[in-house]
Amino acid sequence: MADVPLATPTLTSARLGLRPFRDADGDALFALHSNGAVMRYWDGPPWRETQRATRFLATCRRIAEDGTGARVAVVRLTDGSFVGWCGVTRWNADYRSASLGYCFDDAVWGQGYATESARALLDWAFDTLPMNRVQAEVDTRNAASARVLEKLGFVREGTLREDCIVNDEVSDSWVYGLLRREWSRSGVPASVSDPSRSETPS
Numbered sequence: 001m002a003d004v005p006l007a008t009p010t011l012t013s014a015r016l017g018l019r020p021f022r023d024a025d026g027d028a029l030f031a032l033h034s035n036g037a038v039m040r041y042w043d044g045p046p047w048r049e050t051q052r053a054t055r056f057l058a059t060c061r062r063i064a065e066d067g068t069g070a071r072v073a074v075v076r077l078t079d080g081s082f083v084g085w086c087g088v089t090r091w092n093a094d095y096r097s098a099s100l101g102y103c104f105d106d107a108v109w110g111q112g113y114a115t116e117s118a119r120a121l122l123d124w125a126f127d128t129l130p131m132n133r134v135q136a137e138v139d140t141r142n143a144a145s146a147r148v149l150e151k152l153g154f155v156r157e158g159t160l161r162e163d164c165i166v167n168d169e170v171s172d173s174w175v176y177g178l179l180r181r182e183w184s185r186s187g188v189p190a191s192v193s194d195p196s197r198s199e200t201p202s
């Protein structure tokens, strides 16, 4: 566990706003994670209880307080609507590594939002933390997520055989990794407010 709080950033990319979650996001978050199509390749079943959203929001606050990551709500700039979220979590200051995750409403799939928001968050994370490696795991059937990772420059490093069992369905996962020296910036500086740290990345 890191010992320094990490303020969740507010960022802007070309079409999207990335900001800390608010309690008012609970209903949209629950709608997203209770959607069976969205959760098809998730490592757990769709949410059934609204308290799951409350717990998710509490976890967002906790990881900011203990400095182990940042999860951001992603909103469309044109209308402010919640379209999904992405997060850099499991920050390990000893290994200088973290994990990437994201989830978007199926109504907006295929518009590049996952890639655009993850790119902005990774730009922030590489600038803010002395992060050397980011890892992501993806169900081998989740071609869209694998494609997002590959567009971001992640390298497929291996297969975790029978990694998940969800509702008695056994699935394999691919492990993807991205190293600092491989990171290709968007070239468009995301506007950042309330930066949490000023330490210089190594």
Ligand SMILES: CC(C)(COP(=O)(O)OP(=O)(O)OC[C@H]1O[C@@H](n2cnc3c(N)ncnc32)[C@H](O)[C@@H]1OP(=O)(O)O)[C@@H](O)C(=O)NCCC(=O)NCCS
Residues within 6 Å of the ligand: 037, 038, 039, 041, 042, 084, 102, 103, 104, 105, 108, 109, 110, 111, 112, 113, 114, 115, 116, 137, 138, 139, 142, 143, 144, 145, 147, 148
């Ligand atoms: C995976 C997910 C985040 C992708 O979001 P998105 O906003 O549609 O992603 P993007 O538009 O940035 O990129 C998707 C890419 O996958 C491609 N794609 C989509 N479905 C595909 C399929 N069945 N086979 C191959 N490629 C596919 C798209 O064409 C696009 O690639 P392109 O830009 O080269 O055309 C979204 O589907 C999602 O939230 N799914 C549910 C949650 C989830 O699975 N999260 C990831 C867990 S590891």
